[in-house]
Amino acid sequence: MATASLDVVGIGNAIVDVLAQADDAFLASQGLAKGTMTLIDAARAQSLYAAMGPAIEMSGGSAGNTMAGIASLGGKGAYIGRVRDDELGRVFGHDIRAIGVRFDTAPSTSGAPTARCLILVTPDAQRTMSTFLGACVELGPQDIASDLIASAQVTYLEGYLYDPPLAQEAFRKAAEIAHAAGRKVALSLSDPFCVDRHRAAFRALLAGHVDILFANEAEICSLFETKDFDAAVRAVRGQCEIAALTRSERGSVVVTADATHTVAAEPVQKLVDTTGAGDLYASGFLHGLTHGRDLPSCGRLGSLCAAEAISHFGARPETSLKTLAANAGII
C-alpha cells in the first residue's frame, strides 16, 4: 500500500448556509421541528427565506465543515461535492480552497442553483435547518476521482449524501475504491430523520463498508430503533472498527470491539450556535486518528474542535484549531 498523501477526503452535499436568528414562535409558525434538518424544494426555500430575518451567508455542508476543520488543524484534505457555476457556488469553492482543502469537482453548468441551507438559530443556541439540495443532486459516480480516494488515509462520507439519489452510487463507488486501496471508510449519520429515511441502507453499509462511524445519541438510537443509548452501544459494537458517539454536553463515547472510552466534553464559555458541532468533532477525531493518536486523544481533539464551533455563529472554525489544540497540549 502506497503512503497516503492526504489525510482525509470528504464527500458531501456542497451547501452555502444562510443563518438567521429566530424564536420558537417563528419555528412553530413555519411548522419546523427544532434541531432537525428538513429537505425543502425551491419554492419552499423562497417562501421560508422571505419570512425569516436578516441573515448571513457562509459556506457549510456537513463534510465541507469537517474538511475545513481538518485543514484548520493543519491536516491535508480534499473535498468532493457539486455546486453550480453561480455566485454561491463560487463562494463555496473560494472558502474551501482558501482554508487549504483541495476541491476539484467541476461545477454544474446547467440545472438547479448551488444548494443552500436555511439555518434558524434560536436563543437556546439550537439550530433548525431547511435544505434545498439544488445542484447537489447532480453529484454522481463520475465525480469520484479514484486516485484522490486512493491517496487518502480516510474517505469520509456524510449520511446526508444518501438524500440525492445519484450520490448513493458515488458513495458506494468511493467506499469500494478506498477499501481496494487499503484505506479506511468513515460515515457520519448526519441527522436522526436522515437515518429514518435510509435506515436499511445505513445498516447494510455499516455491516460491510464502514470502518469508522460517527453518530450522536439520537442518530445511533434511531439506527438501531431503540430509546436506550446503552442498548445502541451494545448494538453497534463489532459492527465497525470504531464508533464515535457524541452526546452534546456529556461528551462522547468511543466504542471498539473490545473497549469503550468515555471522553468529556470541552467546557464552552458561551454556547452561541450548535451548528457544526458534530462536523467539527469528526474533524478533530479524524485528525487525531490520521496522525497516530490513541482513541481517547482522538476524542479529546474532537471535543475541543466541537467546542470552538459552538462558541460562535456558524459551523466552520473562526480561529486556528491547530493553535487551539497546541495550547491545550493535545497536538
Place this chain on the structure above:
Amino acid sequence: MATASLDVVGIGNAIVDVLAQADDAFLASQGLAKGTMTLIDAARAQSLYAAMGPAIEMSGGSAGNTMAGIASLGGKGAYIGRVRDDELGRVFGHDIRAIGVRFDTAPSTSGAPTARCLILVTPDAQRTMSTFLGACVELGPQDIASDLIASAQVTYLEGYLYDPPLAQEAFRKAAEIAHAAGRKVALSLSDPFCVDRHRAAFRALLAGHVDILFANEAEICSLFETKDFDAAVRAVRGQCEIAALTRSERGSVVVTADATHTVAAEPVQKLVDTTGAGDLYASGFLHGLTHGRDLPSCGRLGSLCAAEAISHFGARPETSLKTLAANAGII
C-alpha cells in the same frame, strides 16, 4: 409641514460585505493601507478575493448599516440604493427588508453585478475595505422618490455616494426635496480618503445643504485640512446645525453653534471588528434626534449602538438595539 411618517430615509451604496480574517503581512502583500476603504475594479476584486481567506457574506453598505440600526432600535426607516437582480442583490434586499426597512429601489437588470466590499479584519479588530461598486454606479436621480424623501424627518446620505458619479445628482436632488419639505439632511463623511477625493464638494455641501454632519476624527481633520482636532471643531462650528464627531474609544463630541457636548464611549467587553462603528453611531444618534432626545442622549445612544457593532464580526446589529437601549435606560 405634514407629520413625518418615517424617521429616517438612508441613501447609499448597496453593498454585500465579504468578511475574512487577515494578518498585517497579508495587507502589506496586497498593498492595502489598514483601516481605509479603497475602490477597486472587477478584476482586482477577483484577484483579491482569490488571495484572501475563507469569508462570510453579509449585507453592508454604510447607510444600509445605519438603517438596519434604526430599525433595530424600533425606528421607521427606508433605504434607497441600487443592486443588480442577482444572487447577492437578492441577499441585500432580503436582509434590509427583513429587519424592517422599506426598500423599493428597482434593481438593475443589466450591467455590473451587485457591489461587494472585501473586508479584511486584522487581529487588532481594525477593518480594511476594498470596494467594487458594481451596480451602485447605476444609482441616479430617477431612484430618488420624492414622496419618500418628503415623508422622512431626516434624509441621511453617506459620503461614499460621491464616488459613483451619477449618485452625486441623486444626492443633491434628495437634499433639495428634503429641504423643500422642511426636513433635515444628514451627511456622513465615510472615510478620510473619500473626503480627500471630494473635499471641495463636501465643503460646498456643508455650507449650504447639510444640517447634521457625522465624521470621525480623521475625516473631519481631512475636511478642514488640519491635524488638530480642536481646530477642526472650531472650523465646523456654525457650518451646520449639529456636527457629531466620533473619536473611537474617546467617545464623541457633539458640536452646535453655541455648545459642545462631550460623550463617553460605551465600554466594550471584547473588541472584535470595528466594521460599522460609525454607521451604528449614526443610527443611535439619529434615532434619538427623531424621537426628541437632547443631544447628549443622542450621543449616548450612538455610543451604545457602536459598542454593539464592534463587539462582533460584521457591521449590522446581532441583538435588538431597542432592548439594549431599554436595558441601559436610554430609551
